[in-house]
Amino acid sequence: MSPSSVMQTAKNKGLDLIAITDHNSMANCGVYAKAARDYKLDFWYGVEVQTAEEIHVLALFDDPEPALEFDKELYNSLLPIENDPEFFGDQVVIDSKANIVRFEKRALINSSIWTFDEAIKKIQSVGGFAFPAHVDAQTYSVIAQLGFIPTNISLPAVGISAKAKPQMVRQNFPQLKNYNLIQNSDAHYLKDIGSGYTDFYLEKPTVAELKMACKNEKGRKIKNKN
Amino acid sequence: MILLKDFLEKIDGKVLTTEVDISQTEIKDGYVSDLLSDVMGNAEEGQVWITIMRHLNVVAVASLANLSAVVFAKSYQPEDAVIKKANQEGICLISTPLPTFQVAGILYEMLKK
Incomplete structure (x- = not known):
């Protein structure tokens, strides 16, 4: 998915803000951020961290600097196993025209030791915004792996999968009562962009504002699609 | 039914929760899983649970299912906070250098006798 085709599709779908959240790597965020600027879309650096318990956690950053610092730390926390391109496909880092700049050798399919x-x-x-991804899914979800959501850490929101109906998720998982739900597309293909979305009512597109929205502060709020 | 302390000897197990009295604890059966939702749904009272999962939720799940003890294989050790919680809940945590397969095999043999 070239950066410009992603932005064009997002624009067509009426999205205002998107994040790129590759598996365990932010290596491609920079070129997508630039493309987002060209298309006047708000953009957050993101990554889908796979934890030691094989839970997917999404991290969002509005500021590239701490994002890329975090990405370095994350990279060093990944198990030092080489990718097998025959099996898992090539892990490419691209430029703005989707030309391959380099291949990432370390297997990003693996887990972090965190x-x-x-x-x-x-x-x-x-300074990032963290939330467990697709908690309604049967694989790589915090509820599947840990039985329930740990309450010893502060979590303002949890993610739900694109195909889910937020009301049904609330019915099926009563333990989510006190959590905001963030629905996103988790798009792996252009056609999936916009298949899941969440309305954020924010003053400006920052993580700080999103945190306020999670607490319904000063008119900020989160609204799920029906 | 066997005694937990006899099983401990056979697997070179080290009790991490020193505040939990296990002198009379009995083992009825074993359960092997690293997926907590699976243990919650299927483990039964009196079983020893063998795992490499070390999250704090392990203690809650073990307590919920009334398990006899949790054995961490391959020398896996949970954080201190987990051990502290287990002491409070009266859940015995054990660490063994043996891999899961061997721990389960030894328990199976002992229970069969």
């Missing part, structure tokens, strides 16, 4: 709690705390400590 536990769920450690990953969440780490993301939060560097």
Whole structure:
């Protein structure tokens, strides 16, 4: 998915803000951020961290600098196993025209050595917004792996999968009562962009504002699609 | 039914929760899983749970299912906060250098006798 085709599709779908959240790497965020600027879309650096317990946690940053610092730390926390391109496909880093700049050798399919709690705390400590991804899914979800959502760490929101109906998720998972739900597309293909979305009512597109929205502060709020 | 302390000897197990009295604890059966939702749904009272999962939720799940003990294989050790919680809940945590397969095999043999 070339940066410009992603932005064009997002624009067509009526999205205002998107994040790129590759598996365990932010290596491609920079070129997508630039493309987003060209298309006048708000953009957040993101990554889907796979924790030691094989839980997917999403990290969002509005500021590239701490994002890329975090990305370095994350990279060093990944198990030092080489990718097998025959099996998992090539892991490419691209430029703005989708030309391949380099191949990432370390297997990004693997887990970080960080536990769920450690990953969440780490993301939060560097100013990112952390939330467990697709908690309604049967794989790589915090509820599947840990039985329930740990209450010893502060989590303002949890993610739900694109195909889910937020009302049904609330019915099926009563333990989510006190959590905001963030629905996103988790798009792996152009056609999936916009298949899941969430309305954020914010003054400006920052993580600080999103945190306020999670607490319904000063008119900020989060609204799920029906 | 066997005694937990006899099993401990066979697997070179080290009790991490020193405040939990296990002198009379009995083992009825074993359960092997690293997926907590699976343990919650399927483990039964009196079983020893063998795992490499070390999250704090392990203690809550073990307590919920009334398990006899949790054995961390391959020398896996949970954080101090987990051990502290287990002491409070009266859940015995054990660490063994043996891999899961061997721990389960030894328990199976002991229970069969």
